[in-house]
Amino acid sequence: MENFTNKTIDIKQLPKFEEVVFTALHPKYFRVVLINLGIVIALFILAPMVLSVINPELFSGRVWLILGMLIPILLIFIVSFSISGFRKKGFAFREHDVLYRYGVLATNTIVIPYNRVQHVALHEGFMSRLFGLAKIEIFTAGGSSSDIAIPGIAKEEAENIKQLLMGKIQKQL
Numbered sequence: 716m717e718n719f720t721n722k723t724i725d726i727k728q729l730p731k732f733e734e735v736v737f738t739a740l741h742p743k744y745f746r747v748v749l750i751n752l753g754i755v756i757a758l759f760i761l762a763p764m765v766l767s768v769i770n771p772e773l774f775s776g777r778v779w780l781i782l783g784m785l786i787p788i789l790l791i792f793i794v795s796f797s798i799s800g801f802r803k804k805g806f807a808f809r810e811h812d813v814l815y816r817y818g819v820l821a822t823n824t825i826v827i828p829y830n831r832v833q834h835v836a837l838h839e840g841f842m843s844r845l846f847g848l849a850k851i852e853i854f855t856a857g858g859s860s861s862d863i864a865i866p867g868i869a870k871e872e873a874e875n876i877k878q879l880l881m882g883k884i885q886k887q888l
Contacts, residue, residue, distance in 0.1 A: 733824075737805025743846040744867025750842055752794060759786055771833055791834055806865045808879065813853060815863045825863050829883040831855045837877050839870065849873035853880065 763782055767774040774782075807814045812828045828838045834854040843849060849870045852861035868876065 735807045735809065735814060737807050737814070740801065740804050740865075740867030741869050743869075744843070744848055745801055747840075747842045747846060747848065747867070748797055750802055752797055755793065756790055759790065786824060804867070806868075808876070813863065813880070815865055826860055827853060829880070830887055832880055832884055835877050835880040835884070836861070837873050843867075851876050851880075 763774065763779075764784075767779075800817070802823060803816065803818055805816045812825060812826050813832075814826050816822060816824045831857050832853055836852040836854070838850045838852060839848070840850070843866070847870050848867055850864055850866040851868060851873050853863040853865075854860075855862045864880050
């Protein structure tokens with residue numbers, strides 16, 4: 716303990732993750748997003764219709780007028796946020812870490828060093844499987860849920876990424 720040092724680091728010399736070129740999600744994943752949006756939109760439209768058939772007194776003319784104005788505005792916001800969210804998402808694998816960027820109003824970037832990775836999972840949802848896509852989930856110590864979930868990756872590429880990460884984990888052992 717007598718040789719302990721704690722020198723100050725020049726933060727100007729640190730690598731900047733903002734300069735990393737992120738890989739965009741697969742273009743087919745946008746179709747998955749649109750299909751999921753279509754399901755949500757159908758529920759927004761069909762729910763009031765079904766309720767009005769079950770209980771006609773529940774929805775007066777004024778309620779339909781309010782719903783007729785609010786639902787399209789809400790749907791425009793949902794579609795706009797989904798499109799911009801898709802465009803902002805990206806990932807990168809560097810020599811020592813993995814990065815994932817996402818967000819709509821605020822851009823978030825998660826950086827996980829490979830030496831913190833405990834487990835890697837590959838998932839295929841029903842819609843993603845139809846388009847040959849998968850999601851990589853990266854787990855670190857101390858959590859029950861994944862720290863990074865990167866959707867919209869071609870299945871073959873996702874399998875290669877999983878093998879890369881598993882190899883990084885094996886090297887640590």
